[in-house]
Amino acid sequence: MKLQGKVAVITGASMGIGEAIARLFLAEGAKLVLCARDSARVEAAAQRMGAAPGQVLTMACDVSQRDQVQALAQAALREFSRIDIWVNNAGFGLNDSIEKMDIGQLRTMFDTNYFGVMECMQTAIPIMRQQGGGEIVNISSVAGHICVAYMSGYGATKHALNALGEAGRMELGRYNINVLTVCPGYIATDFASNMLKGSNPQRVGASVKYGVGADVVARATLNGMLKRKRQVVTPWHYWLAIKLNENLPGLVEWAIRRSMKPTSQVLAEAAAKQK
Ligand code: NAP
DSSP states (O other): OTTTTOEEEEESOSSHHHHHHHHHHHHTTOEEEEEESOHHHHHHHHHHHTOOTTSEEEEEOOTTOHHHHHHHHHHHHHHHSOOOEEEEOOOOOEEOOTTTOOHHHHHHHHHHHTHHHHHHHHHHHHHHHHHTOEEEEEEOOGGGTSOOTTOHHHHHHHHHHHHHHHHHHHHHGGGTEEEEEEEEOSBOSSHHHHSEEOSSOEEEGGGGGGOBOHHHHHHHHHHHHHTTOSEEEESTTHHHHHHHHHHOHHHHHHHHHHTEEEHHHHHHHHHHHHO
């Protein structure tokens, strides 16, 4: 039980990667405060985990709204008296060309993927400082290292999150607060079907062949957090793609351009693979 006695807040915990992290943290003995915008779905996720009474608190919270984030933290303190871990997982994508992308949707995505994390960090830091330390985990993406065509805005939010993690670690180390940035590659969740799609969405076709389960990200997150790492890339082989992109960007660009397909076709292929 690696997290016995710890209290963890996890945003975007009603499905996918957030739910997998919550399930693993619960198995390791943590008490959980789980949120998403849809409270019924986050409650259903808690039921699926089979938590004992008093182990999990679920709440509706839109991380882009400061008052809702503060209410989440206050509820966590009322219920469990402390917050040791805060996982910023809530996020979504926007799939469209730079030429046609809706700027309103782009701002909405930044409000969740980047400013939402800022809201949560500004809420968690004073609490953790008062307690003498804590763990902040930001779920970024390999897209925070390698940007992909038709995902420019999403990639920008994740590049920004990587910058926030690097600076945050330098600023907060003196308070015994570690900031871990987790960069998953392609993970088999409903992320692609949930993302906002514009008038001309295209996506890397090959990625569906290599999707691993969200439990892989959860395990890598726990290990990275316990070792107080700076960054985790998961599955590990995406490090090779990141290094290749740093050293031979023309080759990576060529490969991405070559494998673009309409998003509807990529999603249909992914659904067929799941059957
Ligand atoms: P998902 O299955 O679509 O889950 C997204 C979760 O975030 C849901 O619980 C959703 O619930 C919640 N959410 C969205 N906007 C929110 C907001 N404003 N406030 C609170 N909760 C919000 O996606 P996922 O694949 O698990 O992705 C989780 C994180 O991993 C994201 O940050 C994503 O960028 C990152 N990631 C995913 C992949 C991948 O391949 N799947 C790869 C790299 C990184 P509600 O809609 O009810 O709010």
